[in-house]
Amino acid sequence: KMETIENRSAVFICCIGYVGEEQYIVRGECRGEILRYPRGDSGFGYDPLFYVPSCGKTFSQLPRDVKNAISHRGNALQLFARRLKQ
Template sequence: MKVVLASKNQHKLVEMRDILSAQGVEVVLESDVGVDVEVEETGATFEENSLLKAKAVMEATGMPAIADDSGLSVDALNGAPGVYSARYGGDGLDDVGRYRLLLENMRGQMDRKCRFVSVITLCMPNGAVISARGECEGTLAYAPQGENGFGYDPVFFVPEKKKTFAQLTPEEKNAISHRGRALQLFRERLASYLAERTT
């Protein structure tokens, strides 16, 4: 089955392909099927934004479309940056600028509990919707560490691994990450859906 990823993020594409290829799912970019859909992420939750993106791309292409909405939720900041993780601090900041701003906003804060959240949604042209949520608990590091990953990975510390996401290999990260967990659950739900369709 070929599905269109409602994102231009190459990192997300690689992670999704790595996990979903075993299911016989081929994930392609919007550009691969000749569309460029800009979706206003007006949802108040990861679930709402994920659905908005998948539905818009499915409608534009007439093909199954998959979207991931994810972000970092910090307890001491009442869940911020949350659904605004990719836009934290405004459009002028890159990944490094965003996590530096986050570390600055957490200066002196002892409670550093946080979690990465990912919601994966697949919208099918027949109206079916398959969705799954994954979370990974961690703490906010005091300084960036590691070269791998993207986004907030260098400042997301996983206590049981004694490393940040950016210090893990892609395989180690996929095994425990919010997106990895959401995709595993999604994969199970997709398999059930496909099995029902063939019986």
């Protein structure tokens, strides 16, 4: 369905909500592009198609620790951990 789409920019978003004495939501993002053809063999789902320009690789091509640090989920968890420490 996306074959003819020129603008292939994409953003993955992960939100984490907390309800306690305070209530808050943190939002993590990872911006990238959707490739026309997969690159890499690891990961799952969209990983071989989601290209991160700042890394020059797809999620599938990145070492797991790097992917986890820069992914939308990783960003949200980092923000959540910082917020919990406040």
